Amino acid sequence: MHIHLFDQFQSGSSFLHRLDARVKIVVGLVTILAVTLTPTAAYPAFVLHGCWIMFLMIAARIQVRPVLKRSLIALPFALAAITLIFTVPGEVIWNLPLTHWAISQEGLARFLSVVVRSWLSVLIAILLSTTTQPTDLLWAFHALKMPSMLLGIISFMIRYVFVLSDEGTRMHRARESRSASPMDGKKPKSLLLWRFKVTGWMVGQLFLRSYSRSDRVYQAMASRGYRGELRRLGTPKLETRNLILGAAVVLVAVIISWSA
Amino acid sequence: MLLSTNLHVPDGFLSIPLSLVGWLLAALLVALALRKTNIYLSERQVPLMGILASFVFAAQMINFPIAGGTSGHFLGGALTAILMGPWAATLIMTAVIAIQGLIFQDGGLIAMGWNIINMGILTAFTGYLVYRLSARYTSSNRTALIIGGAVGGWLSVLIGAIATAVELAVSGTSALTVALPPMVGVHVLIGIGEALITAAALVFVHRTRPDLIRGSQIRPTDQSAKWIWVGLSIVLLLTMLSPLASSSPDGLEHVAENTGFSEQAQEPSYSLLEDYSIPIKGDANLLTILAGVIGAAVVFGTAISLGRLRQIEKTEEIDAHTSI
Numbered sequence: 001m002h003i004h005l006f007d008q009f010q011s012g013s014s015f016l017h018r019l020d021a022r023v024k025i026v027v028g029l030v031t032i033l034a035v036t037l038t039p040t041a042a043y044p045a046f047v048l049h050g051c052w053i054m055f056l057m058i059a060a061r062i063q064v065r066p067v068l069k070r071s072l073i074a075l076p077f078a079l080a081a082i083t084l085i086f087t088v089p090g091e092v093i094w095n096l097p098l099t100h101w102a103i104s105q106e107g108l109a110r111f112l113s114v115v116v117r118s119w120l121s122v123l124i125a126i127l128l129s130t131t132t133q134p135t136d137l138l139w140a141f142h143a144l145k146m147p148s149m150l151l152g153i154i155s156f157m158i159r160y161v162f163v164l165s166d167e168g169t170r171m172h173r174a175r176e177s178r179s180a181s182p183m184d185g186k187k188p189k190s191l192l193l194w195r196f197k198v199t200g201w202m203v204g205q206l207f208l209r210s211y212s213r214s215d216r217v218y219q220a221m222a223s224r225g226y227r228g229e230l231r232r233l234g235t236p237k238l239e240t241r242n243l244i245l246g247a248a249v250v251l252v253a254v255i256i257s258w259s260a
Numbered sequence: 261m262l263l264s265t266n267l268h269v270p271d272g273f274l275s276i277p278l279s280l281v282g283w284l285l286a287a288l289l290v291a292l293a294l295r296k297t298n299i300y301l302s303e304r305q306v307p308l309m310g311i312l313a314s315f316v317f318a319a320q321m322i323n324f325p326i327a328g329g330t331s332g333h334f335l336g337g338a339l340t341a342i343l344m345g346p347w348a349a350t351l352i353m354t355a356v357i358a359i360q361g362l363i364f365q366d367g368g369l370i371a372m373g374w375n376i377i378n379m380g381i382l383t384a385f386t387g388y389l390v391y392r393l394s395a396r397y398t399s400s401n402r403t404a405l406i407i408g409g410a411v412g413g414w415l416s417v418l419i420g421a422i423a424t425a426v427e428l429a430v431s432g433t434s435a436l437t438v439a440l441p442p443m444v445g446v447h448v449l450i451g452i453g454e455a456l457i458t459a460a461a462l463v464f465v466h467r468t469r470p471d472l473i474r475g476s477q478i479r480p481t482d483q484s485a486k487w488i489w490v491g492l493s494i495v496l497l498l499t500m501l502s503p504l505a506s507s508s509p510d511g512l513e514h515v516a517e518n519t520g521f522s523e524q525a526q527e528p529s530y531s532l533l534e535d536y537s538i539p540i541k542g543d544a545n546l547l548t549i550l551a552g553v554i555g556a557a558v559v560f561g562t563a564i565s566l567g568r569l570r571q572i573e574k575t576e577e578i579d580a581h582t583s584i
Contacts, residue, residue: 008363032370036272073365074270080434080443081273087435114433118272118368125271125365134363147294149306153355156310157317161359164314165321196324196453200460203319203334207343207461208469210315214308227303 021140045260271368282373332450338387353380387412413458421447
């Protein structure tokens with residue numbers, strides 16, 4: 001798998017793309033907050049939130065289909081909330097056959113609300129990451145007073161994550177090509193252990209390669225004058241237009257949640 | 261179907277008050293980690309930690325099958341803490357979780373505080389502590405160290421999972437009695453994968469770069485790590501159990517009714533937000549959690565200062581020795 005952080009970004013020139021990254025981060029967080037604070041079973045509000053997010057996506061002219069596909073990432077976690085349909089007391093709507101477990105209406109509503117809220121939140125987070133370059137997010141967080149050492153670490157990570165993912169893929173490929181059928185003369189049980197051992201060695205190997213790579217990177221950067229700080233050619237001024245636009249976007253979500 | 265279980269809690273599953281507590285705790289601990297690492301790390305370490313964060317990210321793509329058609333993935337917190345020390349590992353894991361949440365939506369943004377604690381800080385300190393204990397009581401026998409690393413890796417996954425389950429239960433997203441047994445069961449198995457990979461990786465590093473392992477043993481965090489861990493677990497326990505301990509979740513309202521406070525509080529002359537139904541209204545929980553955090557912060561602070569006191573004593577001892 002080829003991992004590239006910038007793959008998540010879809011370039012464009014819509015108003016969301018041009019919105020100041022600082023404003024966009026705050027807008028994103030507040031909108032997620034508003035969505036997660038929508039009361040349980042407030043279905044009209046959920047639909048309105050969904051429509052609003054969809055409108056923003058279309059307005060930002062990003063491809064909706066890959067976004068919807070990506071948004072399913074949090075769905076498996078719904079498993080954690082499924083117990084709600086049995087444990088929340090309320091009107092029984094269906095008895096699970098062969099057990100004494102009963103599904104309650106209230107429980108079902110709570111469960112659905114949790115899943116919908118989480119899905120909407122994921123959509124908003126996707127909207128943020130598809131309309132903002134990772135490097136723009138970085139300086140925006142810097143402007144929002146995140147500790148610069150942490151941001152320095154994250155900025156290196158952004159630059160090297162695909163290098164190391166590719167390195168891992170290459171190691172994996174090399175292993176596959178040299179031991180195509182590990183079944184030779186091995187019992188399945190020892191095979192599993194063997195797999196873990198090889199995987200662990202690969203992880204160790206990857207660690208050492210990362211370690212020595214960071215040495216080379218540091219030396220190269222030090223020779224060019226690196227002093228351990230994040231640098232950027234000036235921070236753009238925060239325009240009032242951007243602030244008003246951001247406030248307007250936030251307001252819609254907040255009003256939807258409040259009126260529910 | 262291969263169902264991947266992981267601990268990245270998305271937004272919407274944790275209650276807002278609890279999420280804010282998580283952010284607060286995570287911010288405090290990350291700030292502490294920044295201070296601790298700044299003492300013995302220089303700007304040289306920024307590329308190192310950034311690239312190691314990429315390493316953890318790449319290593320986390322390793323999936324392994326567990327029973328029942330599900331698969332788990334390598335977390336790496338314990339291994340990183342063993343090789344780099346727990347404070348550096350805290351920063352590395354924070355970077356990993358931040359990128360996963362921000363760019364890949366793997367884990368929520370509002371829930372990120374707890375994600376950092378569950379998968380970063382708890383796993384790092386658990387793994388490191390078990391490893392250090394095995395080093396201390398076996399005078400750094402190699403086999404014992406590897407086993408210590410394996411147990412540390414196993415326990416780190418388990419503790420991360422338990423913490424996640426408890427947070428979900430406190431938020432009212434799942435019932436602890438129903439959700440905890442399967443959660444623990446699955447992660448006992450995932451933990452075995454983590455343990456085996458951690459151990460094998462340690463064996464490999466031992467064989468090829470023993471200097472790195474020795475280097476990690478002289479980090480100045482050894483003494484304080486135990487205290488931090490003790491403090492952290494107390495914080496977590498108190499914070500999470502505080503709302504559970506109250507048999508009636510509306511304890512505050514009950515008190516208000518008894519004291520006639522509610523009559524005073526009712527019916528404001530003019531209401532801007534009628535039918536104001538944002539769940540912050542469930543203040544009883546928020547207050548108990550806040551009270552828990554304040555209490556726990558005191559304990560935590562005491563634990564840290566105790567640890568520091570011991571460390572100062574130790575360094576003074578060393579100074580005294582060297583000055584002779």
